[in-house]
Amino acid sequence: MTNERLARLDPAHYGLPAADLARLQTPALAIHLDRVRANVERMAAWLGGDLDRWRPHVKTAKIPEVFRLLARRGVRRFKCATTREAFHLMQAFEEEQIRGADVLIAYAHAGPALQRLTMLAERFPETRLSVLAEDPSAAAAVPARLGVFVDVNPGMDRTGIPMSERDSIGAVARAAGPRFRGVHFYEGHIRDADGRIRGHRSAGLFEELVTIVRSLQAGGLVVEEVVTSGTPTFRAALAFPALRDLAEARHRVSPGTVVYHDAASDAFEELDLEPAAVVLSRVVSHPGPRLVTCDAGSKSLAAEAGDPCAIVPGRPGLVARRPSEEHLPFDVAAGERPARGEVLSLIPRHVCPTVNLAEEALLVDGGRIVMTVPVAARAHETWT
Secondary structure (H helix, E strand, C coil): CCCHHHHCCCHHHHCCCHHHHCCCCCCEEEEEHHHHHHHHHHHHHHCCCCHHHECCECCCCCCHHHHHHHHHHCCCEEEECCHHHHHHHHHHHHHCCCCCCEEEECCCCCCHHHHHHHHHHHHCCCCEEEEEECCHHHHHHCCCCCEEEEEEECCCCCCCEECCCHHHHHHHHHHHHHHEEEEEECCCCCCCCCHHHHHHHHHHHHHHHHHHHHHHHHCCCCCCEEEECCCCCHHHHHCCHHHHCCCCCEEEECCCHHHCCCCCHHHCCCCCCCCCEEEEEEEEEEEECCEEEECCCCCCCCCCCCCCCEECCCCCCEEECCCCCCCEEEEECCCCCCCCCCEEEEEECCHHHHHHHCCEEEEEECCEEEEEEECCCCCCCCCC
């Protein structure tokens, strides 16, 4: 993956005042709010202005100030994974005096975590809270204050009931009783670079999903909502007529990476989004004549998604090697070698876990740091 477009971006778009850089320790996570807003508006255009069809997954955003930005724009439905994310989302809604927000916990929770979610539902009664289920006994045991979505496995084989097991899907929905809300369907394994291939592969899955939903409805169940699609396939889902036209059930897509964007998602050419999250890093060594090393390793840049783990805007000749814990070497394939002490903006290949690695973030707007905030929804809660 070359990410030529990102490497040729104007580095001035990510520049900060010299006075700030003189005081700033690196590595440091910076969130450019003007680019976040631009990405949200791009998403709104793809939705035809109907933000109610978007249930963004906030495992990417992690920052309450960004949650509030989305809420102020009119987003009312969200997905999250952890109880900590749920808490900070619901707290942000309360602070913004937003009623009628809706959060789906798209992650398998059991035992004390379910107790914690019940506590959150009681603490924030103005927000609707739902969980996933794939087993009738588990669905029947979900606390009364929580809604239930049946988790259907479209072939990703991470969680959910296989699509072919329609009796089991119906059994879970019936076991949920009045708490049953709909179907969750995440086809995240479809990641072909060619959008036409992604569209073709996902269309077959969507057709089968529509059949499942209609079967549930024919059995007397009220399917309120059908949630599909992360970043790679949400545009194909939005364009799929049978999902849009489902009788009584509202279809929503759930990409979250689109808020910040990253180098991996930039491979999907139809997205044309702006990277909004960068890791600021200093050159700390010249270990070879055409080699430089920065101070941002795998403890500040996610490295699990492969190489290169980061792209340097405006420096296509800098090619990242594999990072160690605290260091990221770059081959200087073309152009001048960056000086020791020079600050580089690194666009992560995988932004979601990169944000999770940072305890604090700089919020930048119009090229100026407006505040430093905790990445409050990172990591996991330990106790109920």
